[in-house]
Amino acid sequence: MDDLFIAPAIPSPDTLTVSFDAWEGPLDLLLTLARSQKVDLREISILALTEQYLQFIDGARQLKLELAADYLVMAAWLAYLKSALLLPRQEQADPSPEELALRLQLRLQRLHAMRDAAARLMARDRVGRDVFVRRKPEGLRLVRKAKWQASLYDLIQSYGQIRARTQPAVHVIAVRPVMTLDEAIQRVGALVGAAIDWTRLEAFLPTGLDSAKAKSALASSFVAALELARQGRLEIQQDGIFQPIYLRAGVPDRGAKA
């Protein structure tokens, strides 16, 4: 598998001037170092790789390069792994150092495989870079043809509304059952002339009226009485509030005396 992915060059520790920004974390650095072993990653020596990494970190430290914590954590872990691998085999811890080493190797292989895949993917004939589609296609058009819907009811209702809206409005005021003031003045004036004695206002009202008209007649007759009294044609007497109102014909000289 050709290496299409260009890894950052590994500077030797004594000329190490790069920052660790060149790597995306310890695994990335480990992979770069592993690839410098120039062997298939499946054959990689984890011990040798550990050596390389620890030396590299050491070199960086001597140059007082500031290292992110995760690089140091990896260094510590690799130092532990190295000693575990070198120690005589005894009661194996779980997981065994061999398994830890294998895990690391598998992770490096996977990262390498994906890195390689990414490079091959990016190198494909990409639309807009290597192959081109039409820049201004006319486009397949979907013409939405409206199928209009309306019912006969909608139609006549609309027409009714227009007519209602635009018809000149005619306002008719209902004729209410009233006795007008003029009517009352005439009637009370005519009747009071015959009444020498005090006579109750109600006696001047026409009979046989419905209740609404009777109320109106009473009110109009009272106002008529006030008007006729003002003219001196009759006199009004009431003994107290809400007491019956009495009328009698006015006497011109008596009025003048009063």
Place this chain on the structure above:
Amino acid sequence: MNGEPDDYLRAVEAALFVAEAPLTPAELRLHVGDAGDLAAVLRQLTDEYAGRGINLVERGGRWHFQTAADLAHILRREKDEARKLSRAAMETLAIIAYHEPVSRAEIEAIRGVQVAKGTLDVLMEAGWVRPAGRREVPGRPLIYATTVDFLSHFGLSSRRDLPGIDDLRAAGLLDPVDLALEGLGGQSVLENDDDVA
């Protein structure tokens, strides 16, 4: 298309394919260079594409691919979509139906509102209204009438089937909207009171 197309022809073909606008031979050369006989290649491509779904054509010295004219219909697909008429369109249609033939000014006079340009278009597109000549008055305005499709859509055998004004009144359809609303409130309550009294 016969034989192995050479690279110059392939380049011309591809350049014309991606172009945003028809290209003059000079513009084409900017892309494909001078490695071949451009005029001959354009002729060859025109021949090769003749009779296909895409044709190479020259218009005013500019070349472009276009779809064959007889295929235009497949590139536009129509789809029916049920839509409801707007209130303005409905009212306009009603006025035309009741008063036809009627001019736009007359419709506006009856509606009491201007008729937007699109409204009549929609009704004509629906196939319910047609221009029915001009009125012989100053300005000779276009007059409109309903169509046979209108009658069949609304289930009418003739315009005489439209309910008359008296029918509308009887159905309460002539009550002004706001009065009709009031009728549901105060007014009818009073009437009821009288009935009771």
Place this chain on the structure above:
Amino acid sequence: MNGEPDDYLRAVEAALFVAEAPLTPAELRLHVGDAGDLAAVLRQLTDEYAGRGINLVERGGRWHFQTAADLAHILRREKDEARKLSRAAMETLAIIAYHEPVSRAEIEAIRGVQVAKGTLDVLMEAGWVRPAGRREVPGRPLIYATTVDFLSHFGLSSRRDLPGIDDLRAAGLLDPVDLALEGLGGQSVLENDDDVA
């Protein structure tokens, strides 16, 4: 292109020519109808255009015309510069494509670093990656997969066309580390180390 192309083929050719996006056979049928054997016509067109300046290709079940890759240099414009992806974005895209559907945690396990906030956004914005539901494990993490546009852009007919995917799968390199360990049955790598040491 040999013989008289029939109208069905011509229609398919024209529709693909004017289409704004790659078309599925179903979409094509909406325009060209069912009057012919669409699959056969697509095969025939693919053959007829092979070797020309324009090719008919299928990407993720959708068909479109594109220019031949070897003509890129004459067609590329300055502004065509393909979106420059960061290394992180490229690797993340590859991991999603080869492992899909895959969660963010799984991507991080492979890369050994956190997936930066913008990385997945960039890939989704490009239209190459989409959320593909949640994994039914504690925390129900979102999982990601590639899109049909991803296939189109990278010229893949399907995910099976991903470079080397069969080899990677056969080598177990697409399995999680835990699964691979089980497969190896604890076989030691120390033999190699011993050799070196």
